[in-house]
Amino acid sequence: MLKKILLIAGSIIIILLIAALLLGPGMIDRSMNTVTLPPPYTVSPRAQQLYDSLEFIADLHSDALLWKRNLLERHDYGSEDIPRMLQARLALQAFTIVTKTPRGINFDKNTDETDQIRLLYMLQARPIGSWFSLTERALVQCRALFEFARESNGAFRVIRSQKDLRAYLRERESNKNITAGFLGIEGMHALDGELENVDVLYNAGVRMMAPVHFFDNKVGCSAHGVSHGGLTDFGAQVIRRMQEKNMIVDIAHSSEKLIDDILRITTKPVITSHTGVKGTCDNVRNLSDKHLKGIAATGGLIGIAFFKQAVCGTTAKSTAEAIRYTADLVGIEHVALGSDFDGAIQAHFDVTGLPLLVEELLNLGMSPQDIALVMGENVKRFMLDNLPEE
Numbered sequence: 001m002l003k004k005i006l007l008i009a010g011s012i013i014i015i016l017l018i019a020a021l022l023l024g025p026g027m028i029d030r031s032m033n034t035v036t037l038p039p040p041y042t043v044s045p046r047a048q049q050l051y052d053s054l055e056f057i058a059d060l061h062s063d064a065l066l067w068k069r070n071l072l073e074r075h076d077y078g079s080e081d082i083p084r085m086l087q088a089r090l091a092l093q094a095f096t097i098v099t100k101t102p103r104g105i106n107f108d109k110n111t112d113e114t115d116q117i118r119l120l121y122m123l124q125a126r127p128i129g130s131w132f133s134l135t136e137r138a139l140v141q142c143r144a145l146f147e148f149a150r151e152s153n154g155a156f157r158v159i160r161s162q163k164d165l166r167a168y169l170r171e172r173e174s175n176k177n178i179t180a181g182f183l184g185i186e187g188m189h190a191l192d193g194e195l196e197n198v199d200v201l202y203n204a205g206v207r208m209m210a211p212v213h214f215f216d217n218k219v220g221c222s223a224h225g226v227s228h229g230g231l232t233d234f235g236a237q238v239i240r241r242m243q244e245k246n247m248i249v250d251i252a253h254s255s256e257k258l259i260d261d262i263l264r265i266t267t268k269p270v271i272t273s274h275t276g277v278k279g280t281c282d283n284v285r286n287l288s289d290k291h292l293k294g295i296a297a298t299g300g301l302i303g304i305a306f307f308k309q310a311v312c313g314t315t316a317k318s319t320a321e322a323i324r325y326t327a328d329l330v331g332i333e334h335v336a337l338g339s340d341f342d343g344a345i346q347a348h349f350d351v352t353g354l355p356l357l358v359e360e361l362l363n364l365g366m367s368p369q370d371i372a373l374v375m376g377e378n379v380k381r382f383m384l385d386n387l388p389e390e
C-alpha cells in the first residue's frame with residue numbers, strides 16, 4: 001500500500017515538474033511583460049500617414065531574448081516578436097541581454113547576493129553551464145538571436161558592422177518586409193570579471209554594453225546599487241578595450257559618478273539605451289540635464305523609454321513629452337527611442353503601437369522631419385558612423 005502511495009506521489013511530482021518546465025517560462029513571460037493599452041491601435045489619418053512614410057524606425061532597447069520566447073512566432077503577450085516587428089515596419093531593434101537580477105529588485109538599493117536569472121534559466125531548461133557562468137548566459141541569448149535569423153527565411157538578420165547595415169539598407173530599398181536586430185548587454189557582470197570576455201562577447205556579435213544593471217559590479221556602480229561610486233580601474237580597462245573594438249558604451253542604469261567618469265574618459269560617442277529624464281520625471285533612474293548634455297557632447301544618443309517609472313505616465317504622451325524636453329535641451333539629433341520592451345515592465349503599448357507616439361509628437365508641435373529623426377534616422381546615422389566597419 002505504502003509503495004503504491006509513493007509511486008502515485010512520485011508520478012504526480014514528475015508530472016508537475018514537467019508541466020512547470022513546459023508551461024512555466026511562458027507563464028512568467030506573460031505575467032512579467034505587459035502593456036497598458038493592448039492592440040490593435042488606431043491613430044489619426046495624419047499620424048498614420050506620417051508613420052507609413054518613415055523609412056527607418058529603430059529602437060535601442062528590448063529584453064525579449066531573456067524569456068525564451070520564440071520570436072519567429074506572433075504572441076498575444078509581451079511587446080515584441082518578429083511578426084509584430086514586421087507589422088510595425090521596425091527596421092532595427094537592439095536586443096539587450098540581461099544576465100543577473102537581484103531578488104526584490106528596486107530602484108533604490110540592490111546587492112549582487114541573489115540571482116533570479118539563474119532560477120529562470122533553470123526553469124527554461126537552458127544549458128547547465130549557463131546556470132553558473134554569466135558569460136555563458138549571455139552567449140546563450142546571442143546564439144538564440146542568430147538562430148532566429150537563420151530560421152526566419154530572410155525576414156530577420158543580425159547587424160554586426162557598418163557593412164552589414166549598408167547591405168541591409170540596400171535590400172530594404174526594394175523590400176520593406178524585412179527587419180533586423182543587434183546585440184547589447186545590460187551589465188558587465190556578464191564578463192565574469194575577465195577582460196578577455198570583452199572579445200568573447202564581441203565575437204558572439206555583441207556591439208553595445210552597459211557597465212551596470214541593478215547592482216554594483218567589478219566595472220562600476222549602479223544607480224540602484226549600494227555605494228554609488230564610479231568607474232573602477234578594471235572598468236576603465238574594459239571601456240578602453242570596447243572602444244578599441246568599436247563596441248558602443250551604454251550608460252543606462254549607471255550611478256551619477258559612473259556617468260561622470262565615463263564621460264571624462266570616453267574617446268567615442270556614448271549612448272543611453274533606455275532612460276527617462278529628470279526634467280519631466282525626477283527619480284534616481286533618470287538623467288539630469290547635465291548628463292543629457294554630456295552625452296550629446298560626445299555625439300551620442302539618448303533613448304527615451306516607454307514605461308511609467310521612466311516617464312511618470314502610462315501613455316505615449318508622457319514618452320513624447322520626455323522626447324520633446326530632451327530635444328529642446330540638447331538637439332533633436334541626439335534623441336531616439338529606447339522602449340525597454342519586454343524588460344519586465346508594463347509598456348505603454350506593444351511594438352505595433354508606435355504610431356501612437358508619432359501622434360503625440362505631432363500634438364506637441366514637432367515637425368515631420370524631426371519625428372523621422374527620433375523614430376529611427378538618428379539611430380541609423382549613429383550606427384553607420386559607430387559600428388565596426390566590417
Ligand SMILES: [Zn+2]
Nearest residue numbers: 186253274343
Ligand atoms: Zn534596463
